[in-house]
Amino acid sequence: MSAILETSELPAVFDGVKLAAVAAVLYVIVRCLNLKSPTAPPELIYQDSALARFLLKSCPLLTKEYIPPLIWGKSGHIQTALYGKMGRVRSPHPYGLRKYLTMPDGATATFDLFEPRSEHCVGEDVTMVICPGIANHSEKQYIRTFVDYAQKNGYRCAVLNHLGALPNIELTSPRMFTYGCTWEFTAMVNYIKKTYPQTQLVVVGFSLGGNIVCKYLGESQANQERVLCCVSVCQGYSALRAQETFMQWDHCRRFYNFLMADNMKKIILSHR
Numbered sequence: 001m002s003a004i005l006e007t008s009e010l011p012a013v014f015d016g017v018k019l020a021a022v023a024a025v026l027y028v029i030v031r032c033l034n035l036k037s038p039t040a041p042p043e044l045i046y047q048d049s050a051l052a053r054f055l056l057k058s059c060p061l062l063t064k065e066y067i068p069p070l071i072w073g074k075s076g077h078i079q080t081a082l083y084g085k086m087g088r089v090r091s092p093h094p095y096g097l098r099k100y101l102t103m104p105d106g107a108t109a110t111f112d113l114f115e116p117r118s119e120h121c122v123g124e125d126v127t128m129v130i131c132p133g134i135a136n137h138s139e140k141q142y143i144r145t146f147v148d149y150a151q152k153n154g155y156r157c158a159v160l161n162h163l164g165a166l167p168n169i170e171l172t173s174p175r176m177f178t179y180g181c182t183w184e185f186t187a188m189v190n191y192i193k194k195t196y197p198q199t200q201l202v203v204v205g206f207s208l209g210g211n212i213v214c215k216y217l218g219e220s221q222a223n224q225e226r227v228l229c230c231v232s233v234c235q236g237y238s239a240l241r242a243q244e245t246f247m248q249w250d251h252c253r254r255f256y257n258f259l260m261a262d263n264m265k266k267i268i269l270s271h272r
Helices: 010-033 050-058 076-086 141-152 183-195 208-219 239-246 250-270
Strands: 097-102 108-114 126-131 156-161 200-206 227-233
Touching: 076 250, 097 183, 108 141, 108 183, 126 141, 126 183, 126 208, 141 156, 141 200, 156 183, 183 200, 183 208, 200 208, 208 227, 239 250
Parallel strands: 126 156, 126 200, 200 227
Antiparallel strands: 097 108, 108 156
């Protein structure tokens, strides 16, 4: 054994193995952090109209190149983990009142109401009616951050808690939220319209919530009354086509599919 260790070729072999290991680690880091991805301005698809021109003029950020934070900013995985799971260092805690609405089938819908903390820039009464993403509610950090910013800019906010998503609210009927049911969101909006007859509405939906708010606005023209605009953030337009994508292993998509399915199972089992 000592004779083998004394040969002059082994250190070079060991150095080669170390170099290969370092190269493999660097490749994984570059691939996971998506560092080779180029930055570019967003692609805008819109119909030329007075509203579109006003939005482009008012929001020059829409046409600028997005420069993400260094090192980790290009990785959607790290952004999801840092913000979606860990949140900000000092995530805001806006104060709101929880409202309870009894649905015709006995279900108990809830939403949180947050009053504005300053006057709106145009002096009008404007309420944001917000529908969170799948299995989410008003206590999620991204919702709290959004509501806090909206309050500071003079908006009242009403945030729907998806039926069955809040751990401390029991189901009072044998159903929970789905991709297509707009009943609870409709009840919340009707409450806001009745309670604040002078307010105008900005409809906001995140992810799954984007599907619900767009479906709500399209179900009846009466639902569009007093609505200034609708903002759909990261909406999945086709659940069936998205499912095909989520079943792929590329970019860990199947892992996210597992996490979402596991979260849904936990919510269902918590109400059994």
